[in-house]
Amino acid sequence: MSDREAPKPPTTTDGPTAAPRRTSDTVVFTGSIKDFLAQEAAGDAGPPTAGPMVELTGVRKVFETTGRNATTQVEALRDIDLSVASGEFISLIGPSGCGKSTLLRIVGDLTSVSGGTVTVRGKPARQARLDRDYGMVFQAPVLFDWRSVQKNVELPLEITGMSKDQRAARAREMLALVELQDFGGHHPWQLSGGMQQRAAIARALALDPALLLMDEPFGALDEMTRERMNLELLRIWDRTATTVIFVTHSIPEAVFLSNRVVVMSPRPGRITTIVPIDLPRQRDVETREMDRYFELVTEVREALRAGEGGPGGGQDRPGAGATGDAARRVAAEGIGG
């Protein structure tokens, strides 16, 4: 299915630390729109440097809730140090309340830090947001009901002031990338959950962001659709130059997608382990059947349990493997989406 598209994706079989892929030889997009986006990004410090895409140093986050009598402080994140290389796919995983979503929102400048520094492409997170370096995908697709799917994808382009023809062309291109080219005229509520989330991904990619932030994007989908979407996402990631930070609570998903899995523990949220995923870069349905894949799933699971401070940690679902098996068989037969 993924090789139905005409242009051959740029081969990116190198590891995450390969030279930045966000260069002019990325032939996925047509010239004029590329020019526009280059213009749009003219405020940036030229082409991306070889430095990290995201650099977090000593990040702290304390939430203050003012009650009737007193102000209670909840420490959501403590001493977060993390460096994400350009072109890398990173997953943040941890039990509920470990602050993984908060961390993602801090990178995206949707939440402020209480301490420490966040730089994205060498700039403060706020500047990166104003430069439109981000694409965001949430657990809910958050499509606008009153707009067609095509117009939803055009929304960020409208905000940047791109001309009507250019944004229509760009949106069609993005819809083709997520294989929704026949659904541009539909309204979001006429699509299935998986299709809505693909439209949300198309919208997030419309501005050709350097960094894609995904907060449990497939968490609301059924297992079959989720596995299919994982493959789709890897295909899209291969064809764009985007760095991805991906929040999930699914161990198999994190292992399957990532270059590195960042394991977090709750109260306060800390990074306990970072598990490098040394699976071959080209991943497909068979990856999920490799021995190494299962070893890595186990490794992440044990890291999670260690972080919980004992056995019986909340995220360990004994049945997950079996469910995955069944889902994989059905997905291979082409159902879903």
Place this chain on the structure above:
Amino acid sequence: MTGRSVGRQALTVVLFLVAVLVIWEGVKLLGGDPWRFQDASGQEIVYQPPFEWEVAGDRALPHVWTIWNALAAPVQRQQTESLGAFLVGAALYTGREAVLGFIAGAVLGVILAALFVHSKLAERAFVPYVVASQTIPILALAPLIAFAFGNGVVGIVIVATYLTFFPVTIAALRGLSASDPRAMELMRACAASKWAIFWKLRFPSSLPYLFSALKIAATASIVGAIVGEGNPGGSQFGLGRSILNFNEQYGSGPEKLWAAILAASLLGIVFFLAVRLVEHVVLRGRPKADVG
């Protein structure tokens, strides 16, 4: 779908009118004055209702056909214009004022709501006054407005605006602040300006709320125009003036006042349905177009 839904709405209105007629004549049948008919030979037949209720008498509640016949009769003795034609003219006159007041009130309401939604300070400072403004009876205020803006259309439009802007402000304020917080974050992630957030997110998502208020405002604007006209020195024309005049002549022809009231309510229904039609067109393609 749109056409059918509006059609159903119109049918409901017709059924309602039929029900009113049946109850109206039913009450007269039970407790009104004696009914007099002439049969084919010119012989008079008298029907005596079983009860005698003052409210059902011909003076308080004329027969529907008396009102109907009055519409075709001259509006005054020695005049050629029929009451029906006169009332249509008066309704158009009043309708024009009401529409102007409606538009002014809707625009004012949305602007105020937009101001309040962007400034907590403005909201805290002014919303109490917006609410307080509606506690002053319009009957007390209308003469003041006429005094300030002179007799004529401007003063009347202001009265209609006054009754219109309030429900629009409150509903628009609620609608503009009801945007999905995740959608707000999405706009933030795109570094959208406040202007872009307003026009691309806040305003479109407020439209179902806004239309609920506009339907209330449509009828309120007609009440406002009628009160404005009826105000001493308000206007020489329009339904408000007619209602006052026919009120004075009630003893000699109660059916004229009833006809004027009928015209006023029909005007209100037409305006309401027009707003509803616009709502259907504007909100087409949304999953839940019908909010009431």
